[in-house]
Amino acid sequence: MFGIFKLALKLLTNDKGKFSALLMGVTFAVFLMIMMMSMFSGILSRASSSIDNVGAQIWVLDPAVNNVSSSIPMPDYVLDFAKSIKGVKHAEPIYFGGALVKLRDGTYQGVTVIGLDDATLYGRPNLIGGRIEDIFAENGFIVVKDAEFDKLENPVIGSEFEINDHRGKIVGIAKVSQSGLFGVPTLYTTYKRAITYIPSSRFTMSFVLIESKSPEDVPYIQDQIQHLGYQALTRDQFTNKIANFYKFHTGLGINVLIMTIISFIVGLSISGQTFYTFILENLEKFGALKAIGAKGRELVAMILVQTTFTCLIGYGLGVGLATSVMILARLRMPDYAAQVTYSNLSLAFVLVVIIAAFSSYVGVRKVLQIQPFDIFRG
């Protein structure tokens, strides 16, 4: 069968014009699909970056909260209650809020301020400069060195700035695994300083972070928190909740889905039509092969090899092209939110397999219909 496969590939690849058109169709479709899905993945990943960066096991929140940046402050008794639940190792408050930093040239830059529990600093970031205990120093802030860092004019330890008309001083530089979605720099400080510097409502606690004694305690803790009228979500559950919010309640998901479907249809149309033309042009030759003694299943195998080969090459090129574009984009725009995930690659692969199956179907149908007698009859 290897010889027949080689014959099929030679028939395909030696027709450089058609082969290029086929490849272009599949590559372009894969490129568009991967780009769309990767941008969406990037957005979802950025949207829940704080969850990863803080790293808490369980997050307690108001059930109406859909993402970290729009928290609904909770009363202090939620924290007291959480601490009292059997199976809770420790529970700490965390504050998420927005503030304005006045830059040296007089312009303002929005920042996210995260206030860590003064006693434990639970959820603190990894530092690449400075000491964590300096966060307790007067006006101490830790700045995150991510894609947004330069928006604060690349501060160093000791840099002073004005935040909501208060003095601030950089005492540490931190590294996080992922930047946020909204393109603003992040500053860490103590909980008390955060609620002092940033205007707050009656309640100040954005979330309660819980660490359980053992994983088996998590369902019980969640149940207890639910009885209080709040929600306790594990890291994955909170991430999924945010993802679902962006997917189903913002229009973003449906737009990306439509674009992905359009890309798929474009690829399907180009590949299907080009392959159909390729088969039509070679139909008499396939008839001649049948007359010579090729069996139907061998011709089907030849077509399957041709479409599979084209789609796999096109898939590889599409993924490569999309990845290259993302790398280039990130060189110019460090906060470019797009990431290629295994799920994206798998979904694109499934869609490419459908393109290959459709192209094969149109080809096989035509080739099986041709009768060798038609070749004699001319």
Add this chain to the structure above:
Amino acid sequence: MEKIALRAVGLNKWFGDGEAKTFAVKDVSFEARAGEMLYIVGPSGSGKTTLLSMISGILEPNSGEVLIGGDDLWRLTSNDLADFRLNKIGFVFQDFHLFPRLTTAENVAIPLILKRMNWGEAIEIAKKYLDIVGLANKAGLPPVKLSGGEQQRVAIARAIVSQPDLLVLDEPTASLDGDTGRKIVEFIKENVLNENRCIIIVTHDNRIFEYADAIMKMEDGKLLGIERVKHEK
């Protein structure tokens, strides 16, 4: 006694039903002998190509038998029939039907590749057959770079590469000028025909009649008769 290469018995082929029923071939019986070049001649629409298709196993007759080596071709399963065509019958089509994107050697090797022969081995054998038809130096060229006569010879090499007992040619000179056509048929007679092989040619080109060992005349789907020719040695 001459060896019978093919025996057709009571072959009928019609198209349509009822009043629209039209006979393409009507009650044709004949024998073709090994070592013989048999022409099927007649005007257009006389059923030559339909008959050729039935005896070469690509168009099923409505009734009748095609016996090759004692087997009725049309009692074979479709897969066995395909194998039979691959191993026992060589085809030369009117328009050659060579693959323009393959080299001539690859074109010739196709029957061997379909027989699951190793690619490299098949190409080597194909080159030997290209040598037989005088095109050894054109093995690496695509067919489009060859003249009509050369393409015909490539088609002949492809047809004989699997050493078939029966070679069928449909209007082999139709796409060629008179001189080239005669040369091709002369070449087939001298180099392709052998005592174990029967060659059946459908043609209405009377310029090549001189090479025939037997001429079978058809008209309106009926066989008018077979005339066997005695050549002077």
